[in-house]
Amino acid sequence: MEPKDATVVVGVLAMPRLFGLDVTIPVHVFGRHPAYRVMVCGDGNEDRPGGRESASLDEAVAGVRTTHPLGDAVDADILIVPGYGEPYLPVPERYRRTLRVAYERRARIVGICTGVFALADAGLLSGRTATVHWRYAEYLRECFTDIEVVGNRLLVEDGRVLTSAGASAGIDTCLHLIEADLGTAAADGVAREVVTEPARPAEKAQYSTARPHTRETLRATLGWAADHLGDPITVAVLAERSRMSKRTLVRHFVRETGMPPMRWVTLRRIVAVRRLLEVTDWTIERIAAETGFGSPVNLRTIFRREVGVTPSAYRRMRGADAGHAAEDPP
Known part of the structure; x- marks a missing residue:
């Protein structure tokens, strides 16, 4: 697929008990670029006269209603499962089947926050590496022992399956997909439209365990490095700017960013x-x-x-x- 020449269809699966914010985010972010067409798919329209056009996207987001029947989701190029409440409850078979069929048809499948549980329930995470909101990481490990769960990471991409933490990580996930489709300039443009920073690295931790002073020092060092990429940058240079030993810098750097400094x-x-x-x-x-x-x-x-x-x-x-x-x- 070449997104520059064709519309990318983004399906947002309206699961039972869904979190409205996790629906709003992909609709809002992808809706800011003409290469994407967004539809909210679920049971709500299947028996309604007029079907697919009976609710606009704005109306759907305001009341978390569907714009398209559940069956349309299998034709999406990107199918997103937003977070939902009580993820310990079984996912209805019609939603599991929809996810499996969409994946078999080569869709990219995305789980945001507890939406990751639906992907796991459908069997799409078996043998894969995945992440989820830190609060649910241990529970995901207990429920699905065949998944390698990375607890404190913003998002994980394993083949055509992408999993992420909740809330603001959903924005990073959408920007990550736009960047993969259209490039960094397009993703940066959408970030400006929705008034947010460019997508954070996938490896970034969901939360920091560093003390406030250390965290602020590291952020200042990261900002300096980002503005001076053409300069010679070494661990020693970063440590000196942070007023830390090299060993201390590396330890805090990995905790804050999820990777070593030079990576x-x-x-x-x-x-x-x-x-x-x-x-x-x-x-x-x-x-x-x-x-x-x-x-x-x-x-x-x-x-x-x-x-x-x-x-x-x-x-x-x-x-x-x-x-x-x-x-x-x-």
Whole structure:
């Protein structure tokens, strides 16, 4: 699927006992980009005359009502299960079947907050790694022993299945999907539309265990690093700015971000490269210098390792100008 050329259909599954906020978030975020068409699917319209057009999206969100019958959900390109109350109760078979059929038809399946339990109940998380709101992580482990549960992580993507924590993590999840479909520039544009920060890294912890002073110091260091990606950045430099020993910095850094310092720097640099490939016609040499990779060879090697394609291939897929692709041989 090429989202630039075709509408991506996003289905939001209106589960029983659902949390209204978890419905509002995907409708609002995906609704801010013309590449997406959103529908709220559930039992509410199946017996109603007029069916699919009997409620607008605005009406659906205001009263958490459906805009489309449950059967339409199997045709979604992205099917989202919002959080719902009492996740220990069995999921109705019609919803489990809908999830399985949608997955078999190659949809990407997303569980937000306790919506993850519905994915597990449908068998879609068996043998996979998943996350959920920290409050429910241990319960998910107890109920589904064949799932590797990562408790304190913002979101986890395992194949075509994505699971996330609740509330604001739902926004990050939607932006993550937009970035995967359309690139970082498009995701940043939607973030501005909904007045939020760009998507946080998937590995980020749901909550911090650091003391307030330490947390603020780390945030200041992260902000400095993000603004100086083209500078030489080492663990020693970050530790000095944070006024910590290198060992203490690494320990707090992993707790706060979910990854070691230099891994975080590399991923931030990759995001910066992607943005520049999408919105500028800069040469690979200039991009490498601006983002701290130094040489074009180093940039190409790391970019391919992290993104799966060469910079030139990425520019052909996402950039506004493919004319410079020849500068980057495969």
